[in-house]
Amino acid sequence: MPKKRSGGGLSPTQQAAKFLGVSVLAGAVLAGIALPAVGALGLAAKGSVEGFDALPANLKTPPLSQRTTILDAEGGTIATVYSRDRTVVDLKDISPYMQKAIVAIEDSRFYEHGAIDLKGVLRALNKNARSGEVSEGASTLTQQYVKNVFVEEAGDDPTKVAQATQQTIGRKIQELKLAIQVEEELGKKKILENYLNITFFGQQAYGVEAASQRYFSKHAKDLNVQEAALLAGIVQSPSRYDPVNDEAEATKRRNVVLNRMAQVGDISTAEAEKAKKAPLGLKVSKPKNGCITAVKNASFFCDYVREVFLSDKVFGKTRKDRAKVWNQGGLTIRTTLDPQAQASVQQSLKDHVNQSDSVAAASTLVEPGTGKVLAMGQTKPYGYGKNETEINYSVDHGMGGSNYGFPTGSTFKPFVAAAALEEGRPATQEYSSPYEMPYPEPVQTCSGKPWMNTAGEKVPNESESEVGPYRLKEAMALSVNTYFVQMVADIGLCPVMKMTDALHVVQGSGDKLPEVPAVSLGSKGVAPLTMASAYAAFASRGMYCTPIVIESITQKIGNKQKSLDVPKSTCSRAMSEKTADTVNTLLQGVVDSGTGKAAGLTDRANAGKTGTTDERKNAWFVGYTPNLSGAVWVGSASQQVQMKDITIGGQYHELVFGGAVPGPIWKDAMTGALAGKDSPSFNLVNIPDEDKDKDKNKDKDKDRDKEKPDDGNNGDDGFIGGLTDGGTGDGGPGGFPGGNLIQGPGNGPGGRR
Numbered sequence: 001m002p003k004k005r006s007g008g009g010l011s012p013t014q015q016a017a018k019f020l021g022v023s024v025l026a027g028a029v030l031a032g033i034a035l036p037a038v039g040a041l042g043l044a045a046k047g048s049v050e051g052f053d054a055l056p057a058n059l060k061t062p063p064l065s066q067r068t069t070i071l072d073a074e075g076g077t078i079a080t081v082y083s084r085d086r087t088v089v090d091l092k093d094i095s096p097y098m099q100k101a102i103v104a105i106e107d108s109r110f111y112e113h114g115a116i117d118l119k120g121v122l123r124a125l126n127k128n129a130r131s132g133e134v135s136e137g138a139s140t141l142t143q144q145y146v147k148n149v150f151v152e153e154a155g156d157d158p159t160k161v162a163q164a165t166q167q168t169i170g171r172k173i174q175e176l177k178l179a180i181q182v183e184e185e186l187g188k189k190k191i192l193e194n195y196l197n198i199t200f201f202g203q204q205a206y207g208v209e210a211a212s213q214r215y216f217s218k219h220a221k222d223l224n225v226q227e228a229a230l231l232a233g234i235v236q237s238p239s240r241y242d243p244v245n246d247e248a249e250a251t252k253r254r255n256v257v258l259n260r261m262a263q264v265g266d267i268s269t270a271e272a273e274k275a276k277k278a279p280l281g282l283k284v285s286k287p288k289n290g291c292i293t294a295v296k297n298a299s300f301f302c303d304y305v306r307e308v309f310l311s312d313k314v315f316g317k318t319r320k321d322r323a324k325v326w327n328q329g330g331l332t333i334r335t336t337l338d339p340q341a342q343a344s345v346q347q348s349l350k351d352h353v354n355q356s357d358s359v360a361a362a363s364t365l366v367e368p369g370t371g372k373v374l375a376m377g378q379t380k381p382y383g384y385g386k387n388e389t390e391i392n393y394s395v396d397h398g399m400g401g402s403n404y405g406f407p408t409g410s411t412f413k414p415f416v417a418a419a420a421l422e423e424g425r426p427a428t429q430e431y432s433s434p435y436e437m438p439y440p441e442p443v444q445t446c447s448g449k450p451w452m453n454t455a456g457e458k459v460p461n462e463s464e465s466e467v468g469p470y471r472l473k474e475a476m477a478l479s480v481n482t483y484f485v486q487m488v489a490d491i492g493l494c495p496v497m498k499m500t501d502a503l504h505v506v507q508g509s510g511d512k513l514p515e516v517p518a519v520s521l522g523s524k525g526v527a528p529l530t531m532a533s534a535y536a537a538f539a540s541r542g543m544y545c546t547p548i549v550i551e552s553i554t555q556k557i558g559n560k561q562k563s564l565d566v567p568k569s570t571c572s573r574a575m576s577e578k579t580a581d582t583v584n585t586l587l588q589g590v591v592d593s594g595t596g597k598a599a600g601l602t603d604r605a606n607a608g609k610t611g612t613t614d615e616r617k618n619a620w621f622v623g624y625t626p627n628l629s630g631a632v633w634v635g636s637a638s639q640q641v642q643m644k645d646i647t648i649g650g651q652y653h654e655l656v657f658g659g660a661v662p663g664p665i666w667k668d669a670m671t672g673a674l675a676g677k678d679s680p681s682f683n684l685v686n687i688p689d690e691d692k693d694k695d696k697n698k699d700k701d702k703d704r705d706k707e708k709p710d711d712g713n714n715g716d717d718g719f720i721g722g723l724t725d726g727g728t729g730d731g732g733p734g735g736f737p738g739g740n741l742i743q744g745p746g747n748g749p750g751g752r753r
Contacts, residue, residue, distance in 0.1 A: 065084045076295075076339060086329075095224075098231065102232045113140065142182055150175075201231055214284065215284060216283050226278045298376070301342070308399070309333075338374040348665050348669040351649070365532065368627060375669075397510065406639075409613040413479065421579040433467070438458050461481050476590060477589045545571040582687070584684065586607075623666055628670060
C-alpha cells in the first residue's frame with residue numbers, strides 16, 4: 001500500500017488512482033466492456049460498472065434564471081432585477097469566434113469524443129502523475145455543463161452549492177452518468193449553446209450575452225476574436241482572470257486562448273499574433289441590479305412592484321413559490337407608472353423639501369375608477385447612507401412601509417361626513433360646535449357596547465373664536481373639530497367603521513381602525529397610498545378600486561415566452577353617487593375658500609382636505625380631480641420632529657400646517673401630472689349656505705383660512721387637547737423614543753386642519 005506524504009495528503013500514486021478510478025470507470029461504460037485491474041491501483045471495473053449502471057440517468061435541468069425588466073406604462077425601462085444577470089440566447093446569436101474559443105480552451109476534442117474523453121483522461125493522468133498533484137482535470141464541456149446545472153439548481157443556498165461542487169468520486173460518477181444521457185439527448189450544438197448560457201463569467205455575469213454586455217457593452221453575436229478569447233479564458237477562474245481588476249493576468253490568459261485556437265486550426269498563427277497585440281478593449285457596463293438602480297426616481301415604486309408580486313397569490317400559492325418565480329426571473333413586467341406623473345411628483349417634492357431636511361415628504365397619485373398607481377415618490381431616496389432609507393413612506397408596513405403609517409389629522413373628516421350622509425343626515429346638518437367640549441358620550445359602536453368618556457377627555461377647535469353653531473359645509477371648509485366629534489356621537493362609530501372598511505382604510509400596520517371617537521380626527525397612522533385610493537372613490541362618484549401597479553407580465557423560460565396572469569383591480573361601490581357628489585362639493589369648498597386654498601388648482605375642477613396632527617408632527621394634503629387622486633404627507637418618520645420654527649426646502653415656517661407645505665407640493669405635482677390631460681367636471685350638488693343673520697359674529701373669523709405662513713397664526717396654531725385611548729399626543733404609547741427610524745402607531749387625537 002502506498003505511503004502517505006508527511007503533510008498528510010495522498011501520495012502521487014494515490015492521487016492518480018483517485019482520478020483514474022472515475023475516468024477508467026467512465027471509459028468502461030462507454031466501451032461497454034470490463035477492463036482488467038490497472039496495475040497497483042486494483043480498480044475492479046466490472047463491479048464498478050454494475051454500480052454505475054444502477055445510478056439514475058435523469059438530469060433535471062431547471063430553467064436558467066434570467067434578469068427581469070420592469071417597465072413603465074409607456075414601455076420605458078425602470079429597472080432590471082435579477083438573482084443572476086443572464087439573458088439566454090440561441091447559438092446563432094453567439095459569435096462563431098466565441099464558440100470556437102470556448103471549445104479550443106476547455107475541450108478541443110469536443111466534437112470528436114462522447115461524453116467522456118478517454119484520450120484526455122490518459123493525458124491528464126500522465127501529467128498529474130509526473131507533477132505529483134492533480135494539476136489537470138479531464139472534464140469535457142458536457143461534464144462541465146452537468147456540473148453547472150447542479151450549481152444553477154442550488155441557487156443561493158450555500159449548502160446546496162457546496163454539494164454541487166464537491167470533488168468526490170460519488171459526485172464525479174453521477175456527473176459522468178448524466179453526461180452520457182445529455183450527449184444522447186441533446187447533441188453537440190445544443191450542449192454548447194446551453195453551456196455558453198449557463199456558465200459564470202465573473203462580474204455578476206452569467207452566460208455569454210450578459211458577459212459580453214458587461215465587459216464590452218455589445219451583444220455576444222458581435223464579439224471579435226480577441227474579445228471572444230478573453231471571455232473564454234475567464235471561465236476557468238473568473239476571479240483570477242478578471243480583466244477589470246487584473247488586466248495583465250487577463251491578457252496573459254487571453255493570449256493562451258488565442259494560441260490554442262491557432263494550434264487547433266480555428267485561426268491562423270498570423271491572426272493569433274495580431275489579436276495578441278490588440279488591447280483588451282474593455283467597455284465595461286457596471287452591474288445594474290435591483291430597485292436601487294431604478295431610473296425616474298422610481299426605486300420605491302419598483303420595490304412596491306416586487307412586494308406586490310411576492311404577496312399576491314395569483315403568482316403562487318405560498319410566498320416561497322412566488323419568490324421562486326421572482327428569482328427565476330425572465331420576466332418583463334409592464335407597470336402602471338406614468339412617466340409624466342412620476343416626473344412631476346418627484347420634481348415637486350424636490351422643489352419643496354430638501355433631502356437633508358429634518359423631515360421628509362412622500363406623495364402618491366392614483367387614477368380614480370381604475371386603481372392604477374401612476375406615481376410614487378419621496379424626498380429621502382432609496383439607499384443605505386445618510387438621508388437615505390429603505391422604507392417606502394407611501395405604503396403599508398407589510399409592503400415595505402413604516403410600521404404604522406402616519407396619523408392623518410383632519411384628512412379623515414371626509415370619511416365621517418360620507419358616513420353621516422349615507423345614514424341620511426342632510427348636507428345642511430348643524431351642530432352647536434363650541435370652541436371646546438368633552439368627547440360626547442355614550443357613543444354607539446359596532447359591538448353594541450357604547451364607548452364612554454371615562455377619563456373626561458376634551459377636544460378644542462383651532463381658535464377660541466371658532467364657535468358654532470356650524471353646518472357641514474362651513475365646518476368642513478374650516479375643519480372644525482368639535483363639529484365632527486358631535487357628528488360621530490350622533491351617528492355612532494359603526495357607520496364610520498363601515499365607510500372606512502368600504503374604502504379599505506386601515507392602519508399602516510395592516511390592522512383595522514379602532515372604534516374610538518378620536519379616530520374621526522385622524523389619530524391613527526395610515527399610508528399615503530391608502531389615503532389617495534380612498535379619496536379616489538370620491539372622485540369616481542363612490543366607486544372604490546383596489547390599487548394596482550402591474551398591467552401585464554411575460555415570462556421567458558429558455559427561449560420561449562408566455563404570459564402570466566396579473567392581479568386585477570376590484571371595484572366596488574363604497575357609497576352612493578349622491579353621497580360622493582356631496583362630499584366633492586364640500587371638499588371643493590376647502591380648496592376654494594377653506595384651509596386648502598393654497599393648494600387649489602386654477603385650471604380644472606378639484607377638491608381636497610388638509611390635515612395637521614398634534615404637536616405638528618405630521619401635515620397632510622389629500623386631494624383629487626375627477627381623473628386623478630393624490631396624497632402628500634410631510635413629517636418625520638421617527639415622529640420626533642415638531643414642525644415649529646423649522647426650515648423646510650430652504651423656507652422658514654413658524655408653524656407647519658396641511659395647507660402650507662403639503663398643499664403646494666400636491667398642487668405642483670398635480671399640475672404637471674395633468675398637463676395636457678382632459679379636464680372633466682364634478683357632479684356638484686346644491687348645498688344652501690348658512691343663514692348669515694343667525695350668527696352675525698361668525699364673519700369676523702372668515703379670513704383665518706388664508707393661512708399666512710409668515711405670521712404663524714392663520715387659525716391653525718391651537719392644540720388638540722384631550723385623548724381617548726391613553727395616547728400622549730406625540731405618537732402615543734406605541735410611539736418610539738427619540739432616535740428610532742420608524743414612527744409609532746400614533747394614538748394622539750390628530751385633528752388639526
